[in-house]
Amino acid sequence: MGTGKEELAALKCSSCGGGLVKSSQTYYDKEEEENVTVPLAKCVQCGKDYDRQTAEYYLVFAEKFNFDKDSTLFSLGLKGTINNIEYEIIGRLRYQEEEEYDKCTWDEWVAVSADGVFHYFVEEDGEIWSYDEYIPESIDMESDKNAILFENKKISKSSSYIGRIVLIEGELPWQPEIGEPCTCYDFKKDGFHYTIEQSEDEVSITRGEKFTHGQLLSAFSIDAYKKKYENTIKKRAVYGRKSSIYAAAACISIMVSIFSCFSTKEIKGVMGRKQVLTVNVPFEENGSKAYQSQVLWGPFEIPEGNRLYDVSFSVDENIQRLNLEWQSFRFMLISEKRLLDQTGDRINDPVELNNTFDEIDALEEPLEAYIITADFWDEEGRDSDGYWHESDTSYSSDFVLDEAGKYYAYMELYSENPRSPEAVSIAILMVKGYRYYMIIFAVFVILFLINKSKSKSYNELPFEMADR
Structure with a gap:
């Protein structure tokens, strides 16, 4: 129609x-x-x-709701046997949920047996349900304005939804109309699924159970789709196994990552030997006065190359607090060999070291093995919420060091006010690469999600099939 x-x-x-x-x-x-x-x-x-x-x-808006009407397992005239009773599909009604503006449809296929008994197959969201007409022992839809009493089970009327007919096909024993509303109640009782459909003229009740596409392909002898169905099931199983493997790998990687967080080793002697090269040398920056200090620590031994290290910096407030001011720094990790190549045998001469570091940015090859710049600050003020005071007096970063050996830590300190070079502390830790394990964890999670999704959605059939 x-x-x-x-x-x-x-x-x-x-x-x-x-x-x-x-x-x-x-x-x-x-x-x-x-x-x-x-x-x-x-x-x-x-x-x-x-x-x-x-x-x-x-x-x-019929076209909006019916563009995929041919993407279905069933068709008019199809014959099959359910529970030893042969049925023939004689019609279809497609409903759209009234509450939704976007397409939200389900198909109700009407079948009839040789004895004139009606049967209904409902296709919705890739699932198929088989329903028979059902006469309850008792039902009361009027006494309670908030609930339906169905065989001593209360069904809340607030659980109802309205379906509107948007497609009519076949020769049905009644005369439905496009747009005709039907109030529906879906519920489960004693292991069965029930649907109450209430229209202006009548109330119908059906009881049913879920069928797999494979069961119905066999019941209706639809051989054209059997191979594609089998391939779909096999592929979904493969993706399901893969998702389990990736899930296990993700769990292992996160456990290794957590373990790595507690598997650090501090590099000894980083601040053991110190040379203060300059202290609070004044200079102009953007029209404001600031101060520079230079400090060299080392040498100290870094025992392993090609490893991940973490370097942390903090203001030692036991020596000098950061009080409503800023301090920035540039840190360099320099191998003893490179510094010796640059200074010769005058590596402990402050004048030679000053000259070297004054020209460090002009060198053809970088002197440092690692470099970083960062800031400390302490601020206060007022806003719509009132007084606020915030500070950041620590910083950390990680890096991969290629070669083991003896190293120096060089730091240039710039501050708003004169500050003691002693008030900044440095620590270097050798850590296991937990961040890399986190990356691996993320990769495994993504692979798990992709394969898990495919284990439910992979489909060679020309119609939707939900996960079994």
């Missing part, structure tokens, strides 16, 4: 007989706190609007 002459004739305004077209309306949604645009059917002659509660709306 679909879109016959009766439906085409209905594509007229009930008020003036004018033509109907697709339209929309924009309004402000208080819950979403934004403007929302919703579809409407509109009369081109008198301007009357038709919304989701009207049959005209579903006639105008």
Whole structure:
């Protein structure tokens, strides 16, 4: 029946007989706190609007709800045997949930046996349910305005939803109409699934159970899809096994990462020997006065190359607090060999060292094996919430050191006010690469999610099939 002459004739305004077209309306949604645009059917002659509660709306937007009507396991005239009873598919109704603007449909296929007994197959979201008509021992839909009493089980009326017919096919024993509403209640009782459908004229009750696509392909002898079904099941199983492997690998990597966080080894003697090269030398920066100090620590032994190290810096407030001021620094890790190449046998001469570090940025080859710049600060102020005071007096970073050996730590300190070079402490830790394990963990999680999704969604069939 679909879109016959009766439906085409209905594509007229009930008020003036004018033509109907697709339209929309924009309004402000208080819950979403934004403007929302919703579809409407509109009369081109008198301007009357038709919304989701009207049959005209579903006639105008029929294509939106039925573009995939051929993506289904069933077809009219199909014959099959369920529970030793042979049925023939004689019709289909497609419903759209009234509450939804986007497509939210399900198909109800009507089948009949040789004895005239009706049976219903419902396709929704890749699942198929088989329903028989059911006469309950007792049902009371009127006494309680909030609930239905069904065989001593209370069904809340607030759980109902409204389906609107958007497609009619086949020769049905009654005369449904496009846009016709039906109030539905779905619930489970004693291991069975029940549906109560209430229209203006009658109440129907069905009881059913879920079937797999494989069961129905066999029941209706649909050989054309069996190979694709088997391939789909096999592929989903493969993806499922892969997802389990990746999940286990992700768990292992996160455990190794956690263990690595507690597997650090401090490099001894980093601050054991110190040469203060300059202290609070004044200079101008952007029209403001600032101070520079230079300190060299070392040498100290770093025992392993090609390893991950963590270097941390902090203000030692036992020596001098950072009080509403800033201090920045540039840190360099320099191998003893490179520094000797640059200074010769005068590595302990402050004058030679000063000259070397004054020209460090002009060297053709970098002197340092690792370099970093960062800031400490302490600030206060007022805003709409009142007084605030914030500070950042520590910093850390990690790096991979290629070669083991003896190293020096060189630091240039710049400050708003004169500060003691002693007030900054440095620590270097040899750590296991927990950050790399975290990257590996993330990769495994992504692979797990991809394969888990494919284990549910992979499909060679021309219609949707949910995970079993």
